[in-house]
Structure formats: structure tokens, C-alpha cells
Amino acid sequence: GEFYKLSKTAESLIPYITNKKSILPVVLIAIRKENKFFLYKRKKRPFEGKLSLPGGRLLIKENIPEAAKRIMGEKFNIRIQFKSINSVSLEHVKQGKEKIHSFLLILTTATSDDKIEYLDVDKNKKEIISSDYELLKNYLNKEIKIHTLLTKN
Numbered sequence: 688g689e690f691y692k693l694s695k696t697a698e699s700l701i702p703y704i705t706n707k708k709s710i711l712p713v714v715l716i717a718i719r720k721e722n723k724f725f726l727y728k729r730k731k732r733p734f735e736g737k738l739s740l741p742g743g744r745l746l747i748k749e750n751i752p753e754a755a756k757r758i759m760g761e762k763f764n765i766r767i768q769f770k771s772i773n774s775v776s777l778e779h780v781k782q783g784k785e786k787i788h789s790f791l792l793i794l795t796t797a798t799s800d801d802k803i804e805y806l807d808v809d810k811n812k813k814e815i816i817s818s819d820y821e822l823l824k825n826y827l828n829k830e831i832k833i834h835t836l837l838t839k840n
Contacts, residue, residue: 699747710777712791714754715742715819717827718767718798723805724823726815727763733780733788738806738815740822745793750835755795767797772833774826778818793833794822 717740718725726738743758745751752769759765773794780788808815808823815823 710789710791712745712793713742714745714751714758714793714795715740715822716755716759716767717773717794717796717823718765718803718805719796719827720803720805722809723807725765725799725803726806726808726811726819729816734816738811738819740794740816740819742792751793751795751833755797759797759799765799765801765803767799770796770798771830773829774822774831775833776818776822776826792818792822794826796827 725741727741729735729737729739741759741763743754743762745754746757749757751772755769756767759767773796774792776792776794778788778790778792779786780790808820812820
């Protein structure tokens with residue numbers, strides 16, 4: 688019918704018991720050295736083959752600085768020092784006239800003492816995902832707060 692009952696361990700499935708697709712929260716990490724940034728070439732869709740800011744999903748139970756550190760460590764073996772959250776943007780990826788993906792992009796900045804290859808953003812503009820380029824050009828000098836609320840059940 689229209690009712691269900693879940694065990695305590697299965698309660699974590701509640702957000703996924705639906706036919707509706709939801710927006711994916713993605714943490715992007717901008718690491719800068721002078722006017723150059725750490726970018727990498729994507730190996731999967733969407734934007735396969737494009738230069739991209741490093742990023743990944745925000746997982747349940749982690750805060751944004753933890754996510755940034757995990758993503759950089761797991762994907763690139765790079766240790767970072769988290770600096771700030773710079774913007775939150777809603778991105779819709781279109782194919783023709785249809786929106787095929789939606790992402791909540793959380794732009795962060797960090798530093799690293801690791802040896803990293805940095806790229807000139809302006810010289811590589813045509814190869815960079817357009818939303819990443821826009822974020823780098825327009826939102827790095829801003830800082831916002833996202834509050835984490837801990838709620839007892």
C-alpha cells in the first residue's frame with residue numbers, strides 16, 4: 688500500500704525510496720599557486736576529456752572540509768589544508784533542450800605543500816568545463832558559511 692515500516696538499520700534508506708531523482712551535492716576543491724590551478728582531465732561522463740577542478744560527492748556523516756580532504760587523498764593522493772567555502776551553485780547540465788543532470792556545486796579552496804602540476808586557466812579556457820571556469824573566475828574571492836546542524840532523533 689502506501690505505508691512502510693523500516694528497522695532502525697534500514698532507516699538510512701528513506702531518502703532513496705522514491706522514483707524521483709535528486710540533485711547530487713559535489714565538493715569542488717580549488718588549489719591555486721599564483722594564477723594557476725590544479726586541474727585534471729576527466730575520465731568519465733559527464734564532461735569526459737575536459738579539464739576539471741578536482742571534486743567528488745559529499746558523503747553522509749562528513750562535513751565539507753572532511754570531504755575535501757578525503758577526495759584529494761583518495762583520488763589524487765594529495766594532502767591539503769582546507770581554507771574556505773567560497774560558493775554554492777546549482778548546475779543543470781543540458782543535452783539539447785533537456786536537463787540531464789543537476790549538481791549542487793560547493794566550491795572550496797585549499798592549499799597543499801605536495802608537489803602538484805598547476806595549469807594556467809586562461810590559456811586552457813576551451814578545455815575546462817565551462818561551469819568550473821566560471822567558478823574560478825567569479826567566486827574564488829568570496830567566502831560563505833554553511834552551518835552543520837546536529838539534530839537528535
